[in-house]
Amino acid sequence: MSRTALALAAATALAAGCGSADDRGAPAAVPDTLRYVTAGAAASATDDPHGGILNQSDLARFALVYDVLAKPGADGGTELRLAESITPDAALTRWTVTLRPGATFTDGKPVTAADALFSLRRIHGKSAENFGRMTMFDLDASRVVDDSTVELVTTKPYAEVPRALESVTFVVPDGTTDFTRPVPGSGPFTQVEGTPEAAVLERNDGWWGPAPALRRVEVRAVIDPQARAQAVLTGQADVAIGVNPATAEQVKGNADYAVVHREAITLYPFVMRLDQAPFDDVRVREAIKLAADRDALVDKVFLGYGKAGGDLITPADPISPDLPARTRDVTRARALLAQAGHGGGLNLTLHTTTSYPGMDTAALLFAEQLREIGVTAEVETAPPDTYWTEVWGQQPFYVGFFGGIPFLDVARVSLLSDAPTNETGWKRPEWDAGFDAALATADPAERTKQLGQLQTALRDEGGYVVWGAGDGLDLVRAGVEGLPTGPGFESSFIERTRLTR
Amino acid sequence: MLLGTARALGRAALVLTAVSVLVFLATAALPVDPARARTGGRGDVTALRAELGLDRPPWTRFAGWAGDLLRGDPGVSLVSGRPVTDLLAARLPATLALVAAAALVALPLLLAGGWAAGRRPRTAAPPLVAVAAVPQVVVATGLVAVFAGVLGWFPAVSFVPVSGSVWDRPEALVLPALALGVPAAAFGAGLLGGAVADALALPHVRAARVRGLPEPVVLLRHVLPDLGAPLLRVSGLVVAGMTASSALVETVFGYAGLGELLVGAVSTGDVPVVQAIALLSAVVVVVTSTAADLPAGTPLGRTPLGSTRSGSTR
Numbered sequence: 001m002s003r004t005a006l007a008l009a010a011a012t013a014l015a016a017g018c019g020s021a022d023d024r025g026a027p028a029a030v031p032d033t034l035r036y037v038t039a040g041a042a043a044s045a046t047d048d049p050h051g052g053i054l055n056q057s058d059l060a061r062f063a064l065v066y067d068v069l070a071k072p073g074a075d076g077g078t079e080l081r082l083a084e085s086i087t088p089d090a091a092l093t094r095w096t097v098t099l100r101p102g103a104t105f106t107d108g109k110p111v112t113a114a115d116a117l118f119s120l121r122r123i124h125g126k127s128a129e130n131f132g133r134m135t136m137f138d139l140d141a142s143r144v145v146d147d148s149t150v151e152l153v154t155t156k157p158y159a160e161v162p163r164a165l166e167s168v169t170f171v172v173p174d175g176t177t178d179f180t181r182p183v184p185g186s187g188p189f190t191q192v193e194g195t196p197e198a199a200v201l202e203r204n205d206g207w208w209g210p211a212p213a214l215r216r217v218e219v220r221a222v223i224d225p226q227a228r229a230q231a232v233l234t235g236q237a238d239v240a241i242g243v244n245p246a247t248a249e250q251v252k253g254n255a256d257y258a259v260v261h262r263e264a265i266t267l268y269p270f271v272m273r274l275d276q277a278p279f280d281d282v283r284v285r286e287a288i289k290l291a292a293d294r295d296a297l298v299d300k301v302f303l304g305y306g307k308a309g310g311d312l313i314t315p316a317d318p319i320s321p322d323l324p325a326r327t328r329d330v331t332r333a334r335a336l337l338a339q340a341g342h343g344g345g346l347n348l349t350l351h352t353t354t355s356y357p358g359m360d361t362a363a364l365l366f367a368e369q370l371r372e373i374g375v376t377a378e379v380e381t382a383p384p385d386t387y388w389t390e391v392w393g394q395q396p397f398y399v400g401f402f403g404g405i406p407f408l409d410v411a412r413v414s415l416l417s418d419a420p421t422n423e424t425g426w427k428r429p430e431w432d433a434g435f436d437a438a439l440a441t442a443d444p445a446e447r448t449k450q451l452g453q454l455q456t457a458l459r460d461e462g463g464y465v466v467w468g469a470g471d472g473l474d475l476v477r478a479g480v481e482g483l484p485t486g487p488g489f490e491s492s493f494i495e496r497t498r499l500t501r
Numbered sequence: 502m503l504l505g506t507a508r509a510l511g512r513a514a515l516v517l518t519a520v521s522v523l524v525f526l527a528t529a530a531l532p533v534d535p536a537r538a539r540t541g542g543r544g545d546v547t548a549l550r551a552e553l554g555l556d557r558p559p560w561t562r563f564a565g566w567a568g569d570l571l572r573g574d575p576g577v578s579l580v581s582g583r584p585v586t587d588l589l590a591a592r593l594p595a596t597l598a599l600v601a602a603a604a605l606v607a608l609p610l611l612l613a614g615g616w617a618a619g620r621r622p623r624t625a626a627p628p629l630v631a632v633a634a635v636p637q638v639v640v641a642t643g644l645v646a647v648f649a650g651v652l653g654w655f656p657a658v659s660f661v662p663v664s665g666s667v668w669d670r671p672e673a674l675v676l677p678a679l680a681l682g683v684p685a686a687a688f689g690a691g692l693l694g695g696a697v698a699d700a701l702a703l704p705h706v707r708a709a710r711v712r713g714l715p716e717p718v719v720l721l722r723h724v725l726p727d728l729g730a731p732l733l734r735v736s737g738l739v740v741a742g743m744t745a746s747s748a749l750v751e752t753v754f755g756y757a758g759l760g761e762l763l764v765g766a767v768s769t770g771d772v773p774v775v776q777a778i779a780l781l782s783a784v785v786v787v788v789t790s791t792a793a794d795l796p797a798g799t800p801l802g803r804t805p806l807g808s809t810r811s812g813s814t815r
Contacts, residue, residue: 042592042757043765043774044538046581052539054580128549129540180584195591196583198663198757218663223765227755230658234649237660385768386532 031499033216034480036060037231038241040221045196047179049170050122052129056241056492057197057221059168063492064201064217065185066170067103069116070162072406072490076318078162081209082111082171082186092157092440097165099148103208105173105184113144118174120152131413131420136164157440159447160408167409167489188212188495197221213498225357232257232475238499239483240475241491244357245303248473255478262472264307264316265404265487268362270350270465275425276396278348282461283340290333291373292366292467294325300365301358302470309466311459313415314407316469316487321452323459325468333373342374350377351398353387358470359399366467393423400464404472404488407455411435415458424463431457513787520783521776525563528772535579538769553579566773576773578766585777588762593781596747596758598667599681602674603743606682607689608736614690615735616720619697626694632687637746641680641753648676659754677754681743689739696731700724737789745782 040055049062063071070086073079080086084100103111117139124134141153154161176183182191188209189201201217220237222228229247231237243259251257272279272288279285294308308325309315337346348370352363360381367377382391391398400423402410413419416435417427431454438450458464472491474483479501484491536546536555550556554565569576575585617625649657659673667674700706706723714722725732748760755761759778766774 041765042588042762043578043769043771044580046583048582051582054538128546128552131540179582180587194663195587196581198661200663220660220663222658222755224752224755227658230656231660231755234656234658236656236658389532389534389537 030501032214033218034214034239034494034497034499035218035220035231035237036239036241036494037220037222037228037237038239039223039225039228040197041223042197042221045221047183047196049168049172049179050119050130051126053168055196055221057219059489059492060241060494061191061196061199061201061219062168062170063187064189064219064495065187065191066172067111067186068166069097069169069171070166071493072166072486072488074484074486074490076486078166082116083165086162086165088159088161088442092159092442093154095152095154095161096145097150097152099150100208101148103186104206105186106190106204106206107173107184109173109184110147111171111186112147112174113150114147114174116169116171117142117144117150118176119171120169122172122177123169130168131409133167134164135412136161156436159439159442159444163406163408189217194218209495212495214495217494229475232477235477238477238480239497241472243473243475245305245470245473247475248305249303251475258476258478258480260474260476260483260485261305262404262474262485262487262491264469265472266302266306266356266470267309267313267400267402267466267468268301268356268359268470269313269400269402270362270366270467271398271400271423272463272465273396273423273425274427274463278340278342278346279396279463281340283336284342284346285461285463287333287336287340287373288370288375289326289465290329290336291370291375292326292465293328293369294467296369297362297365298468298470301362302468305473306468306470309468311462311464311466312455313402313410313458313462313464313466314405314455315466316404317407319448319451320407320455323456328369330372337374346375348375348377348397349380349395351380351382351387351391351395353382353384353391353399355384355387356401359401362467363399393421404491406488407451411454426458426462509791513791516787517780517783520779521567522563524776524779525559525566525772528767528770528775529559531767531770533768533770535770535772538580538771555579562772566776570776575777578771578774580766580769580771580774585773588774589759589777589781592757592759592762595661595667595756596744596751596760599674599677599747599751599756599758600740600744602678603682603685604740606678607686607739607743610683610686611689611693611736611739612732614686615693615697615732616724618690618694619701622694622698626691629687629691629694633684633691635684637680637684637749638753640684641676641750644676644680645753657754659756661757673756677750677756680750680753681747685739685743685746688742689735692738693728693731693735696728696735697724700727703727734790741782741786741789744785 038056038060040057044054046058049066053059067082069083070078070080082099082103083097085098086095088095099111099113099116105111120134121139123130124139127135136154136158138153138155143151145151171186172183188204188207190204192200192202194200198220201219203212203215222231225242225244228240229243232240248259251259272285274280289311298304298306298308310323310325312320312323314320337343350363350367352360354360363379367379370377414421414423415426417429417432434450434454438447438454441447441450476483479499480497481500482497484493536549536553539549540546554562566576577584578588614629618629645657648655655672655675659677661667662669706719709719709723747758748763751758751760752764763775763778
């Protein structure tokens with residue numbers, strides 16, 4: 001069946017390629033294949049949807065072939081997918097997840113509670129690779145109630161279970177452990193050929209959701225942002241996800257192309273370790289934060305495609321408070337340094353690398369800005385190969401990276417005392433207790449307020465100088481509509497994208 | 502004859518063993534950790550290292566890998582968990598196509614360059630050395646700037662079609678093949694020049710030139726038969742070199758071949774993948790150099806150069 005379809009598609013493509021245009025000038029048919037190029041390296045391309053997913057290309061592919069229980073909504077709320085409802089008990093430790101009726105895998109079997117629980121347990125089993133996405137659950141105590149109901153037990157009261165499930169909760173058939181051969185999925189598309197780094201997907205007409213406008217999607221992993229842009233500019237792709245600001249400048253005013261903005265998702269914070277001098281003094285940290293000329297940094301590093309920041313670690317997260325950017329204050333910064341005993345000047349080394357475009361520029365420019373408050377920062381650039389193992393999380397002062405992950409995830413991975421990569425050494429029992437208390441609060445408004453206070457405390461006293469956030473920039477050819485623009489995981493869901501010409 | 506074959510096989514086994522040990526040592530010495538790569542740098546890698554067997558001593562790991570390989574199992578990628586055979590099968594055809602296309606570019610150029618270098622070493626050598634000395638990345642970038650940028654004849658990125666094969670879009674092969682083939686041909690021509698000069702000095706060739714035969718006729722009828730062995734050896738070297746150095750060109754053009762995979766695998770310390778690709782390249786080198794050492798008396802090697810040619814007057 002799919003082979004026939006493929007042959008047909010190939011024949012059509014061939015006919016189109018041979019320029020057999022209709023001589024009578026009839027309008028050309030609108031193409032229904034989206035050629036989608038996004039970030040990914042062949043060496044890390046994977047077929048396993050539950051481990052460490054390093055490639056954007058894999059994430060987009062999994063979001064097309066598998067269903068998640070829930071996904072981030074474009075409006076910042078939770079959009080239910082396989083789950084029809086997610087409801088807590090009064091203590092917020094027992095959650096009932098009901099699955100929607102009518103969802104089936106491509107082998108015709110219905111998606112059941114057993115499949116969902118098996119998948120969550122498998123994700124939890126790979127905690128080391130996916131930075132503990134399911135650690136809030138006690139999955140041994142969780143159980144299948146009936147074919148369409150799972151009861152999830154949390155280790156502590158946890159009011160944000162819907163947000164925990166709106167991550168990579170890809171559901172696969174119960175018992176699946178081998179992904180080297182195609183596995184039945186229940187998503188809007190199914191993979192018909194190719195490899196993880198260059199895959200052909202076709203619409204799954206048995207999907208429960210609204211039928212996608214696209215019949216085929218080709219997902220290709222390309223590591224270099226310049227090459228991704230070239231793919232669209234040379235007509236070899238319709239969409240290039242994640243292009244450089246310079247590319248956006250280049251196509252400005254060109255009607256054949258459009259740039260889609262995903263607002264404020266790329267962060268290169270300056271990271272100070274609280275457990276190493278001189279950053280163990282909160283006055284020094286505040287002085288460093290006050291030294292940053294944030295608008296200049298956004299202009300130089302992101303060519304203006306971004307927003308100045310106020311040291312909130314997740315400015316794009318809907319649960320983060322809306323606080324203004326921090327204003328530069330050289331006088332106050334100098335006074336703080338003098339109080340901390342550095343009136344005669346301070347020598348630092350600021351480490352950076354070239355993994356992401358602009359990381360090195362950010363460090364060089366900030367070193368200049370620091371000079372004005374009496375700090376001499378020497379910039380040391382390490383190669384990307386060694387930076388993340390030898391500098392990141394170890395040196396007292398360096399340029400970090402965050403890419404659109406939500407606050408609850410950042411807290412779990414980098415801020416709580418027992419976080420596996422607590423890169424700033426932010427270890428505060430009272431902050432941890434506040435975090436638990438917020439998550440035990442049922443009222444959403446009150447909970448968001450408490451989480452906001454935690455983020456504000458981090459802004460004032462923590463080790464992150466979040467000077468700004470760059471936009472995610474996607475280059476599309478004219479005629480591509482409906483590409484997702486949300487932060488983080490939401491942008492991987494492209495089944496509603498369509499082509500108008 | 503049989504003894505010769507056995508000796509050749511033994512040599513090949515020795516070379517491949519040496520390559521795999523060297524590659525293992527080099528990869529082990531890299532400051533990268535596949536477990537860390539797998540977690541994206543955030544997370545506790547201790548458990549994962551144990552799961553992947555990375556906490557065992559290097560020689561134990563090497564012995565385990567080599568034992569599996571001898572049983573025909575090259576293992577799975579440490580980073581993605583995919584079987585190495587799948588990874589290679591998906592990308593080998595693309596690299597073979599690229600090397601074949603580059604050979605189509607390189608071999609005629611090699612012959613022409615070698616001929617020029619043999620006839621007029623003083624004038625031909627400097628440009629050959631110059632071309633051979635230009636780094637591939639510069640050649641590739643220059644080609645893109647001219648043929649993709651200014652002229653717009655060929656694509657600046659060379660995607661292998663997701664369905665079908667690279668031969669469905671041959672235009673995508675042009676620039677990578679030129680970037681790979683031209684410097685390699687210049688390098689090979691420099692090596693071949695000496696052999697051509699030797700051949701031109703042979704009495705029967707000199708006689709032919711004195712008789713005023715056109716140059717191409719002299720080349721094809723009189724020089725080539727005597728060039729057989731060195732030409733094969735240099736061509737083998739050039740093709741093997743292109744196979745081994747395809748990584749850079751593939752990366753520049755976003756071409757999904759083995760070289761591009763190798764670059765990524767090296768940067769994550771993915772030993773089984775690096776080993777498999779390195780061994781494949783080594784096999785190509787061993788096979789081409791063994792073929793080039795074909796004994797005299799084969800149709801191609803009438804009189805191997807460098808042997809004594811007492812009384813070879815025709």
